[in-house]
């Protein structure tokens with residue numbers, strides 16, 4: 001990274017220059033944190049009126065109307081201006097538009113910048129995660145993933161929060177910890193970029209299921225069962241794809257699963273809740289008016305699991321409810337009566353349980 005991109009003329013201390021791409025709730029919350037930490041922050045969004053409101057009122061009326069944004073955040077629709085001299089670039093754009101926005105940014109991206117994705121989704125073509133898209137498009141070696149139990153409105157409210165910066169590049173990890181870590185936002189480091197990113201994407205599936213269960217009046221035992229089995233399922237999937245299972249014990253795994261499966265602040269949970277109340281998927285999405293990545297993710301993960309032979313009964317069940325018209329209650333019953341299984345597969349394998357049953361059947 002060039003010293004000039006970090007240097008503020010008016011002080012001895014280098015002043016970090018941060019660009020945030022995306023004017024939604026999480027991008028806005030993170031822009032404000034970086035500004036709280038003293039950085040010069042520029043935020044890119046495509047809506048000129050919203051940019052003007054952020055600059056004038058220091059408030060994002062569309063996505064975070066109830067929270068003040070640090071006045072040092074300047075918003076603009078001009079990508080060149082936003083990325084000028086930026087040393088750290090955060091991309092907070094939904095997965096469907098992620099590559100397109102990164103391509104728009106390319107003329108102002110250089111190999112000294114640190115590039116960070118905050119997006120918890122998967123690209124359909126090639127089952128790509130967002131950091132892989134960043135890598136493909138830019139060829140940079142300073143790429144990281146920010147993920148964890150981070151409901152944007154709570155971050156904006158400065159509730160004590162922790163997150164994970166995952167990168168195999170130590171410089172990326174340390175720069176991001178320094179840029180975003182503060183007394184209400186603690187940044188832990190990981191070098192399992194794939195596991196951390198997959199954790200963030202996968203938990204959205206189960207948040208939809210948890211919202212649905214809550215709307216159906218199911219209790220705390222049910223939610224606890226759902227979350228624990230979800231953790232088993234997402235770890236199984238991620239390990240098959242090369243992630244480290246231990247990552248799922250951390251903030252970006254179980255941490256994010258807990259918050260997203262427990263809170264109406266989660267958009268995925270809210271979509272599930274609306275479905276549990278009997279709304280159609282289209283009605284639920286229209287009522288939300290924001291992105292719920294889990295809807296797309298459940299389809300992609302279910303298809304991938306089928307192709308790779310990975311056992312994912314919850315993802316399959318949710319897919320059937322979302323896209324094939326299965327009833328949520330009927331599906332829940334079917335899952336309860338599924339073949340007997342193991343609690344922790346890394347302790348007792350599923351095969352061992354099923355074999356014991358087959359032998360029991362033979363011996364009467």
Ligand SMILES: NC(=O)C1=CN([C@@H]2O[C@H](COP(=O)(O)OP(=O)(O)OC[C@H]3O[C@@H](n4cnc5c(N)ncnc54)[C@H](OP(=O)(O)O)[C@@H]3O)[C@@H](O)[C@H]2O)C=CC1
Pocket residue numbers: 022023024025026027028045046047063092093094095097100101118119120121150151152153290291293
């Ligand atoms: N919100 C949260 O609590 C958290 C979100 N995340 C992740 O962060 C990612 C971004 O989320 P978040 O900020 O919440 O999203 P929001 O839904 O709040 O906002 C999305 C932003 O992306 C913009 N956008 C959408 N499509 C395009 C496009 N084609 N070109 C340019 N801009 C576009 C929207 O602009 P416009 O308004 O003009 O449509 C809006 O500024 C999500 O994938 C989510 O998984 C991670 C942690 C927490």
Ligand SMILES: O=C(CO)COP(=O)(O)O
Pocket residue numbers: 120148149150151152204207256259260265266267268269291292293
């Ligand atoms: O990822 C999140 C919290 O960590 C936000 O989840 P939603 O996208 O469901 O709102």
